[in-house]
Amino acid sequence: MEVMTDLPHPTRDEIRIEVVLHALADPVRLQLVRALAELPDGAEGIACGAVELPISKSTRTHHIRTLREAGVVRVRPKGTVRFTTLRRDDLDALYPGMLDGILAAKH
């Protein structure tokens, strides 16, 4: 039985490190990832618009798509809202320690 995935996401083995690093290298996207990382495990995710960022809505969309296509986040539409979660399990499996190391940076 398939998981109901509306938007295209790379599978775990399609995720490439250069693409992930590029996705994380942007200040706005990193801020978004930090916010996602603070969610409790198993949470529904966060609405894309719920994180306040110093950018316009269309730019926000662009960044979230970049993160999704890189395999950093998973986006699940529910009604008019898109819940976004960190793909922590996949990232930890592929690059153990990387995410925690990045999040350890004092910003």
Added chain:
Amino acid sequence: MEVMTDLPHPTRDEIRIEVVLHALADPVRLQLVRALAELPDGAEGIACGAVELPISKSTRTHHIRTLREAGVVRVRPKGTVRFTTLRRDDLDALYPGMLDGILAAKH
């Protein structure tokens, strides 16, 4: 007594995570970092030209400068050669686990 540093390098507390990630997000630069990571600890470093890369010499110079200015590598001129080493101690201190996680990626 000061270490003889010819070229400008950021100090540990000047290193910023977005800049490091951007430096590592390029395929050529990541390949270079992989080569540097395989050197034994305490090695003199590697000559910039000793790693074979599918690019011209001037592009190689550009990439090494990007890594140096990001704080990823340290470059020490010795005669006509510039020895380059990974700043593993600084990166591990700032972002513990990040570098090893990235290098764990099967490429």
Added chain:
DNA sequence: GTTGAATTTCGATAACCATCGTAGTTCGAT
């Protein structure tokens, strides 16, 4: 001091990308 090797600097080019505003879509609620 001239040659040669390692590497940089310069100037140019093409591609990429973050950003925006506007217009459009989708869905829940009234």
Added chain:
DNA sequence: ATCGAACTACGATGGTTATCGAAATTCAAC
């Protein structure tokens, strides 16, 4: 079925950057 909210798609723009070749630098060795 209309409205508003959440979000996307499109087209444009300006800035960054990866790339190159050619000329310049630096140093060791002959």
